Amino acid sequence: MTPAGNPELRSAIGTGALAIVLAATALFALGWGMIAIPAGEVFAALVGEADPMNAQIVTQLRLPRIATAIVAGAALGIGGVLMQALFRNPIADAWSLGLTAGGQLGVALLVTAAAFSGPAAIAFLQSFEGVSITFGAMLGIAVFALAMASLARRVGTITLLVVGLMLGFTVQGIVSVVIHFANRVGGRVFSGWNDGNFAGVQAADLPMLAIPVAAGLVLAAWNAKPLTALLIGETYARSLGTDVARLRRLTLAAVVLLVAPITAYCGPVTFIGLIVPHFARAIAGTARIGPLLPLSALSGALLALAADIVVHAPWEQHFLHLNAVLALVGAPIVIALLVFSPTMRGQG
C-alpha cells in the first residue's frame, strides 16, 4: 500500500513474533543460571515431573523472578507509551520524569512512619506488606505525577526531563538515609532496592504485582483512542470529542496502577519505559496508541527478561545490577534520540 507498509499488518506480525520470542526466552531463562538445567528438564519441572531439586530451582527460585520480569517489563513499557502520549514528549516515562522516585519516597516514608510508631505499626505493616507498600508507592507516584503534569504546562521537554532526573537523585539520597532508620520493618523490601531487582519477589507476592498492572492495562486499552487523538494536540483532541481533563486523570491513574507495584517490589527499574515505545513505534510504523500497547508490553517484557538473564549469568557474581545492564542498552538510545531526532534537537 505505501512505503511504510500497512501498520495493521506490521503490528500483527510484530506482536506474534515478539510473543514467540518472549516465550522462548522465558523458557531459556528458566534453565539459565549458576545451575544449568536443560530445556527438557525445565518442561518437566513446569508440569511437575522433574527431579525435585531441579523442580525447586525452576518453580520456586526462577519462575517468580522471570514472571516478575515479564510483568514489570510489560507494565513499564505500556507506562512509557502512556507517559509519552500524555506529555507529548518522546523521552517521557515514569522513571525519567521522577514518578518512580515519588513511589520510592512514598514507600520509604510509609516504612519510616511505621518504624517510628512502634511495634504495633510494624506488625501491622509486616502482615499487610504487599498491600501497604504498593499503596505507599501509588500515593507517592500520584503526587509526583500531578506535580510533573502541572509543571509540564510551564516548561519545555528537556527542562522537564532534567527536573525528573534531579527528583530521582534527591529521592535516592533521602531513601538511603531513611533505610538506615527503617531497616527493622523494610528489610526485605529495601534489599537491592535502589538498583532495581526482580529477584526479591516471591510467588505469593505475584498477585499483588499483577492485579494492579492488569487494571492499568485495561485502563490503557480503554483510553487508547482518545490518547491517539491527543497526539495531534489538545485543541484538536477536544474538537474530536475528547474530554481532555478526564483523559489526563484516567491516563495518570493507569500509569500509577502500572508503575506503583513495580516500584514497590522491584525498586526503580530504569530505561524500559523510556525506550520501549520507540521500538514499538518502529515495528508498527505508526504512533497510534492501540497497536503500540501489545507491542510495548511484549518488547518491555523481553527487554526486562533479557536484562535479567545477563544479571543472572552463571559467570557473573552479581557485580552487574539490573539498572546497570539497562543503562548500557538504554542510555546510548536516549542520547541518540536527543542528538539525532529532529523533534528533540534544539528544544528548550
Place this chain on the structure above:
Amino acid sequence: MLRLDQLAVGYGAPRGTVVSGLDVTLAPGSFVCVLGRNGAGKSTLMRTIAGLQGALAGAALLEDEPIAAMRPQARARRIAVVLTERLSSPGLTVDDVVAMGRSPFTDWRGRLSADDRALAGAALDTAGAAPFSGRLFDDLSDGERQRVMIARAIAQTPRLMVLDEITAFLDLPGRVETMALLRNHARSSGAVVLLSSHDLDLSLQLADSVWLLDGRGGMKTGTAQDLIAAGDIGRAFDTAAVRFSARLGRFELVP
C-alpha cells in the same frame, strides 16, 4: 445553517468582552471569511463558535441547536476545526491523522469501517493531499501538513467547519488553492465553512460574505462589495500610515 443569537465572546477579567451583540444567520453551503486586525477577536470568536470555549452571552446555534450545549462527541460529529498551530507528532502517518477525522464515528477501539476508509480517502483527494498518503506527518512541509489537517476536517463530514488563520504558513498559490478548495467544499457538501484570515484581498474576492471585526467590539457583515463601498474595511484596518482604497480595492500608503 449557522446562527448567532446575540452572541458575546471573550474572557473573564482583565480582558473581558471582546466582541458582543452578534446576530447573523448563514445558509448551508456558505463560505465566509472572518477578517479583522490582530487582537480584534477572530480566534476568540472562532473558538467560541466551535464550542471550544464558552460564550459570555447569547448563543451560537448549528441547525437550531446551541453548540455550547452539545455533548462533546455529538459536537465532534457536526463541527470540525483546523487551527494554525504547528504540530509535531512523531510517528503518526498522514493516514493516521486523516483517519482521526472519523474518530467521532468509530467504536471505542477506533476501528475504521470500509465507509470510514472511503471517506478518509476521498477527503485526502478533495484536499489535494492524496500524494502524501503513506508518509509520516512530521516529514511534510507546513503547507502539506495544513492540507492534511484540512483533509482530516473534511473526513469528519461536518456541517460546520471552523478554520482559524490556516493560511498563515502558506505561500500565495497555496493560499489561493486552499481557499478555493474550501469554497468548493462548502458548495458541494452544504457545510458552512468559516475561515478567519489575514488575506484581505483573497477573502474579499472569494468569500460569499465577510464578517469584519472592527476592533472596537463590533462586527459588520455583508458581501465584500458592500463592506468596501460603505468604507467599513477602511475603518477596521486603516492606520496612520496605511489606508484601504475603495477605488483600487487594496491598501495604499498614505502619501
